[in-house]
Amino acid sequence: MSVVASFTQSWIRRGRPRLNAQLFRLLYGARNVRAGRGLQCDSLPRCLVDASAELIIGDDVEFRSGVELRVHGTARIVIEDGVRIDRGVRILAANQSLVRIGAGARIGLYSVLNGGDCIQVGAKALVSGFVYLQSSMHSFSKTDVAISEQGFEHGPVVIGEGAWLAAHVVVMPGRTVGAGAIVGSNAVVTQDVDPSAIVAGVPAKPIGTPRHAN
Template identity: 50%
Template sequence: MIQLTQFYIRNFRPWLLGVYTRIVYSGSRVEIGKRFRTDSIPRIIVDKGCVVKIGSNVEFRRNIEIRSHGISKIIIGNNVRIDRGVRLLAANTAIIDINEKVRIGLYSVFNGGDSITVGAKSLVSGFVYLQTSMHGFAQKSLSVQEQGYNHAPVVLEQDTWLGTHVVVLPGITIGKGAVVGSNAVVSKNILSYQVVAGIP
């Protein structure tokens, strides 16, 4: 009985909810590949003119939120696993491109006012924040809220590893195989295979 229950929770239920997800979002500018599995039906909001593509053999945990606004795109490659509470937001003309075999930890946020690229086999730990937008603040006669945003893309090349609670600021490229230690704030580009920690 215990084995049957575990099989249901780990295999059959996520597969069944994957089927339900396909039905819920069929015809709504969302494409989902084969063998999609999820622990709960994700919240997906896609404006007219936007596209969300989810590859094959993708696994979602609970409470995933995906939002595509403006004329943006969100592309999730094959064999990607996304943990619970993750939020992917693309706006304007941004493209969020998550390549194959990427792992994204719980409650991480991809804030895509500009494009975000995550290279194949990269590991993004929990509570990571990838930020492509910053409020303007230089005009002293206007409040911060009135000054709009500046945007710049974020690129993680393949096989990068971001530790827990890392924040990556707009315009940053993290090179192939680089490692960023937990709680770091990345304000400068990181070379391939470099290991950094703290606040560069």
């Protein structure tokens, strides 16, 4: 590899993310937007934070390209230390909700955290690509009113510490995935998942036996 190519690769991997982090601080730094040390951004996240809302980013957080963060009303997004958020992820907190991503968690590419109500992702949890955590959904009880005009129903979503959601999982409002649980690809979680359980399917149901610590 030539000297120029080596320098270019080093810049892409280290220099540019650090520069983008500095630009992020300059553009978005405010009383209600705080970022810790060691932030890295492959590209500038798109941020929209209302005056009464709050965005808190811990130390050593990494944003890949195309991340979108939206905090409305009096909501809060808290991203703890060592979190990595992959390309194209969208995180929304609205109303009075709290969306918290625990230390060391990983959010896979193009996943969506839709926080009309609270969302908790536990420490070191793995959320794979194209996962949808949905804490609100349209009401649909009235047959004579368009669904788009019936408002929303809300329920908190909790993903336990060390849990793994495989690709394309959907977690519905009001559901909890217990610590250490595994949810198989393309599953739709409509009921709570016990800690260390392994579930799959639509709707998600237990398969095999729960995992146990060695």
